[in-house]
Amino acid sequence: MKTVELDGRSIENPAFCNHKRGRNWAAIMRGKNAANCERSFLRAVGEVVDLDCVQPGDVIEFGGDYISGSGRRQPDRRWWHVQDITDDAMTYEPHPSLAKALKAARMADDRNSEPQELAHVAKEATCSQVQ
Numbered sequence: 001m002k003t004v005e006l007d008g009r010s011i012e013n014p015a016f017c018n019h020k021r022g023r024n025w026a027a028i029m030r031g032k033n034a035a036n037c038e039r040s041f042l043r044a045v046g047e048v049v050d051l052d053c054v055q056p057g058d059v060i061e062f063g064g065d066y067i068s069g070s071g072r073r074q075p076d077r078r079w080w081h082v083q084d085i086t087d088d089a090m091t092y093e094p095h096p097s098l099a100k101a102l103k104a105a106r107m108a109d110d111r112n113s114e115p116q117e118l119a120h121v122a123k124e125a126t127c128s129q130v131q
Helices: 098-109 114-128
Strands: 002-005 010-013 021-034 037-040 049-050 058-067 078-083 090-096
Touching: 021 098, 058 098, 078 098, 090 098
Parallel strands: none
Antiparallel strands: 002 090, 010 049, 021 037, 021 058, 058 078, 078 090
């Protein structure tokens, strides 16, 4: 596990591509598996991503793809399973693929109790209304 400092629940996209053909995003990934997953995009301005909607147990995908002049995409993706998050710091576990990150989140979720899940659903509904 790694810990990174946050500035008011914001972070610089670790996969940011600063080229004019670069495509950058950050999203909360939810679903049963990597093949059946949906993205809830997070607000971002330049390199800075707002993590206000992120809760412990979420899987975050950071993307910074470069697209060549011929249209070939060179992906750069990072998948983090969030263990703990405050306004000042976030503890996460990096994973090499989305499938492994979602599996780790599922296994950790099985160990947690239902009252935390209800709080998570309430926060998710609030964040989706904002976007």
